Amino acid sequence: MKTSKWITGLTIVLCYIFLAQGGRTEPLRIFAAASLQGPLDVISEDWDIDTIINYAGSGTLARQIDYGASADLVILANAYWMDWLIERGQFAGTATDIISNQLVVIGPHGTAPMSNPTKTDLLDRLSGGRLAMGQRASVPAGIYAQAWLENIGAWGTIQNHLAETDNVRAALVLVARGEVPLGIVYSSDAASEEAVSILWRVPSDQHSLIRYPAIALTPTGEDFLAYIETRTDVLISSGFKALQ
Template identity: 50%
Template sequence: MSNSARAMKTYNWIKGLAVMLAMSCAPAHASGEAVRIFAAASLQGPLDVAASEFHQDSVISYGGSGTLARQISLGAPADIVILANETWANWLVTGAGVPGPPRAILSNRLVLIVPAGGPVLDDPDLDVLRQVIGDGRLAMGQHTAVPAGIYAQAWLTHIGAWDALRPHLAETENVRAALALVARKEVPLGIVYASDARASAQVVVAWTIPADQHPPILYHGLALTPVGAAFLDHLAARIALFEDAGFVALP
């Protein structure tokens, strides 16, 4: 074999090795594929903006945290899931084998809302809530699955109103659905996050519920793939975007 032939053979071997190494170091997603994001419905808006700033396209599926957690546990394809409740996030790790631990990224406030032009309340108790509800219903997330509903139940229990008002609830599959009921004046009162209230000009905040009257509101992210982990880091760098939308940054 001539020297030139040996050189060409060596060149081709090195070239092939370089290609193999590049393929082995490539991310789980090809650069042209969209990042698959499962996210609590209350994140809609600022999360859309944050995703548009990421270096890959994205597909976001919004829903109630309980519903999303169950979908992930059943094998729904996702790169990252962001839930509004630590219990559901921990359940995915301990009960569904999702890599952990969950990463706390945001907080929020719980508020009472009424249709625009409705009354502002001052430390409402059961009697005040009954007066506002009248013959209508109180809209909130489903109390066994939707985090906003879980927090709402805790507050209503704290003020001694849960048992009395439970028959008068309009429970929804996610917190944005509860917001919509109030915005459309289908119900006179709702319990949502402060960020949800900011998202609609058809509602006003009647009362901001004290944070010590319900469990801490914490959004947790779980990365299921390397690109999901990169997106989670991207979110951590864009917390100010969520603060502008009414969320609360963690210390």
């Protein structure tokens, strides 16, 4: 009899936990831009439901979703790929911008800083090497980087000296390992890696606004998105910028 009561009590507790989580037993599935890795991990660890986060370049994530991958929440690093998915009928509704960022030029740790670099300055620093950045056709950080290089009149020359990567974190790794002398990444990426130094902070008016749009596809995704919006302090302390 005591065993029966114990089992009954345990069943009640488990049912309570199940209902408290909205009846969900599967982990929350999040597709997130690679640059969010780190602070988003911290935020998800404090959430009361297990999460599985797929980090990749925004273009890669968008294509995965277009091919049929399912998610509860999608956070990309620019509006282009989010609009692309909406136009293709993958999402209904409006995306919400949650945070911003800043482009920076980086070099291996200890590299001397730059001041308002020109095409000549960049070529001198490259000294025959390559500049690491995300693929300009699909990675938002690469798209922003190209816009900045065009703005300062350097693109025509620098485009022949690139090491393009599948996501911005891969560009960071190339610089951290000393495989290339320069890279263009986000401020948040540089802040996460001790093996690089920030050489120049790109003025935000020299390219389009960096913003991270998010869209929730399930009620649980909506709950987690609302929670992220209460924890932007974690993102800002990791080098992200508040929305203006």
